[in-house]
Amino acid sequence: MAPITNGRLIFKEIPTGYPIPGKTTVYDTTSTIDLENEPLDGSVLVKTLVLSVDPYLRGKMRAPERQSYTPPFFVGEPLYNFGVGKVVRSENSAFKAGDHVYGVLDFAEYFIPKDITKLEVIVRPEPTLPYSVYVGAAGMPGQTSYYGWKAYAKAKAGEVVFVTTAAGPVGSLVVQLAKQDGLKVIASAGTDEKVKFCKEIGADVAFNYKTTNTADVLAKEGPIDIYWDNVGGPTLEAAIANTALQARIIICGYISQYNGEEDYGIKNIKNVLFNQLSINGLYVTAHHERYKDEFYKVIPKKLASGEFKYTEDITRGLESGGEAILEVQKGLNTAKKIIVVADD
């Protein structure tokens, strides 16, 4: 078989603000791959099926010398993120042709991972759930919610939690975990449709933060015992101002300051002392070993049975990957953003 085009989404340039499709990221079709003969050197050849698009990817689009919890993308190379693929050929005994694999995949139609340890044959405790869910509610974003809630929320029935980006893949699972634990849930989102979804999944109070003042809602519905922060900035400040004594704040994202916005100074950090707050920065990978078995035992079942709800916003084709990334940074996606690169 002759070599075929291997479409790839390349990290072209470090952005200063939002990541611009065609500038920050470029869809490249100049590379080819011979599916039958490409040397594998003990690795596997993977056909990419679905890729996750997450807010945190913006943090990887930085100068490599800047330290962060997640390694940087390298200019000139494909982006990568959690996804599901199918093994085309294998020279590794842990994988065979036809296996579906989960892990960190290149934004490429086909690729041969240098680090095979970042892939594993996918375990689908609930085979009725599509593969895309295993990069969403039953994958990394869902794990983020579950691990963070288990590790830091210290939730007690009757307490009040405030969840931001509550219609998103992380927030929506937090809302449902909180309801399951008997909490009162205040949820915010950026469109009326998302607010509607928050109510459907059980939020007691849900509002559109673009048309309703967050501090006013918290003053009325709080004080809050737990704040799940996906946004940072003034919203974090409003949450701190409305904390109960010994409240817990989980900083899971900081989307308000990912895209070159001026750093917002939080003026009420002394309330951390006065209210005996606990604040933790959540990085899902740090908790994976501890909670992953429990997660795969509990969450897919609830998703498959419909007890926990999830939604997806699918982009088809890797050539639209740059737009998908930008949508997520701007909050224009309507649900968990997935790129379907190829059908199974």
Next chain:
Amino acid sequence: MAPITNGRLIFKEIPTGYPIPGKTTVYDTTSTIDLENEPLDGSVLVKTLVLSVDPYLRGKMRAPERQSYTPPFFVGEPLYNFGVGKVVRSENSAFKAGDHVYGVLDFAEYFIPKDITKLEVIVRPEPTLPYSVYVGAAGMPGQTSYYGWKAYAKAKAGEVVFVTTAAGPVGSLVVQLAKQDGLKVIASAGTDEKVKFCKEIGADVAFNYKTTNTADVLAKEGPIDIYWDNVGGPTLEAAIANTALQARIIICGYISQYNGEEDYGIKNIKNVLFNQLSINGLYVTAHHERYKDEFYKVIPKKLASGEFKYTEDITRGLESGGEAILEVQKGLNTAKKIIVVADD
């Protein structure tokens, strides 16, 4: 015996900035007390010997409707804080005349506590330590250091800790606990004399923050794994900027913003996410039940033997109490501030 004058330091007026002696607090000699006949109603009559003066007292000088971890002082009534007194008369079987008691005492030469549960017969595991130490390094400030270190530092040998107000009663014990645990200690204080004391108690790096830039020192000597914050504001921001991954920040005080200074906006809170930080507001009382026995077993012995060092800055006479409080707010005290109200 005829009634005698009972000098008291009254909370006269809620301050907007620093607490001004004669205005915020007034020494009052218009009250009298009959030591032999004053009705006790089941309580005890206490003669105050020593009182602690701590930075946190400023937080009690507020409008009572403002929530905080510590109850407010009430205008027109005496201030109160941890201290040691001697029982003059008792109608409570738990106390007898001549007992020394530790607990929350009025800023008064004599007083009859309404809430007897805030006093206990003092336990001095090391009788060679003077009573004043039991309101300092072996009392609440020492407990603050010990409980906070045990609960939140998660210290590992070889790590780096930065301690502010490191010559003070809380900071100096933190420095010594950290050295005992095998850490590298960076210490800051506000006078060269205090810096010298920091070095005497083992700090590896000690500097005067008024003449040396904190961020520069941390950039050179960090990154830091633990930050013991007694000051907040720009110092906290500099510390956050120089944290290692998974660093722990213990907010024990926020003296830079106690006295009406404009609230300083901390611009790098997103590093809590990027560096997976943990931040905890420390309130000593919340940890008292859990750690007090261990504390009294461990710390007084080390103080009595000289293994742990402490210093005191003594003000004599309750009439100078207002000045003592102001000194502590301005950092003009040279060590743990004690008011000796009366000799034993």
